[in-house]
Amino acid sequence: MSGEAAVGGAEANGVPPNVTIYINNLNEKIKLEELKKSLNAVFSQFGKILDVLAFKTLKHKGQAWVVFEDVASATEALKRMQDFPFYDKPMRIQYAKTKSDIVAKADGTFVPRERRKRIEEKHEKKQKREQHHDVSQVGLGINAYPGVYGAPQLTQIPFAGGQKVMMPEIIVPNNILFVQNLPQETTPMMLQMLFCQYPGFKEVRMVEAKPGIAFVEYGDEGQGTAAMNALQGFKITKDNQMLITYAKK
Numbered sequence: 623m624s625g626e627a628a629v630g631g632a633e634a635n636g637v638p639p640n641v642t643i644y645i646n647n648l649n650e651k652i653k654l655e656e657l658k659k660s661l662n663a664v665f666s667q668f669g670k671i672l673d674v675l676a677f678k679t680l681k682h683k684g685q686a687w688v689v690f691e692d693v694a695s696a697t698e699a700l701k702r703m704q705d706f707p708f709y710d711k712p713m714r715i716q717y718a719k720t721k722s723d724i725v726a727k728a729d730g731t732f733v734p735r736e737r738r739k740r741i742e743e744k745h746e747k748k749q750k751r752e753q754h755h756d757v758s759q760v761g762l763g764i765n766a767y768p769g770v771y772g773a774p775q776l777t778q779i780p781f782a783g784g785q786k787v788m789m790p791e792i793i794v795p796n797n798i799l800f801v802q803n804l805p806q807e808t809t810p811m812m813l814q815m816l817f818c819q820y821p822g823f824k825e826v827r828m829v830e831a832k833p834g835i836a837f838v839e840y841g842d843e844g845q846g847t848a849a850m851n852a853l854q855g856f857k858i859t860k861d862n863q864m865l866i867t868y869a870k871k
Contacts, residue, residue, distance in 0.1 A: 641672075641690045642718035643700050648684045649709035656809070660709075661686055663812050663858045668702065669695025687718055708815065797822075797846045798869040799838045805862045806833045812858065813838065820849040837869055 670691040822845030840846035
């Protein structure tokens with residue numbers, strides 16, 4: 623058995639289902655950080671991800687490990703994403719043969735499980751506080767960019783106590799989606815890999831002058847609506863929950 627197979631679990635026989643999946647045949651030209659972010663974006667739809675591991679060493683090029691919180695998520699990801707064209711190369715996915723902690727130790731990122739749990743709980747509490755603070759703003763469409771082609775315009779309406787708040791005008795359902803609240807590092811390829819999973823996908827258009835927003839086009843209104851319903855609220859990162867509406871035509 624080769625060194626790579628021993629480390630990554632490339633040998634399928636006798637490997638029991640577990641929380642870590644091993645992916646190879648990845649595009650080696652993609653920068654490490656972009657690769658990790660893209661893998662996280664694509665696989666987080668299947669469940670909570672504890673870690674995404676990839677290495678710069680020649681021995682581990684074209685490979686990555688995704689550690690889920692539970693086996694069911696890892697199993698669903700393996701089935702659904704097998705041979706998925708990721709940066710123009712079909713992914714090969716198996717359950718990892720080695721434990722994820724061993725891989726983390728090799729990368730120098732190992733954190734004892736108890737400590738990792740405390741860190742995650744602390745982060746979740748902080749995130750809930752931030753979501754509670756921001757919920758009114760997200761719900762009222764404050765993140766919209768009026769003036770950008772296709773972005774819903776904001777209209778002032780009376781609120782309790784005579785205060786006026788900004789609300790997006792009602793947009794007629796159509797085949798183009800307006801996506802907001804994207805992290806600044808989002809690339810068209812990352813969005814394409816998310817939205818192309820749904821029938822009728824045509825293209826992604828990002829606005830260079832306005833980071834954080836994008837337009838996604840489908841073949842017809844029904845296909846666009848299905849994709850919007852499936853990905854509404856999807857988190858590309860832990861702090862960025864996508865807000866999707868129909869674009870104004």
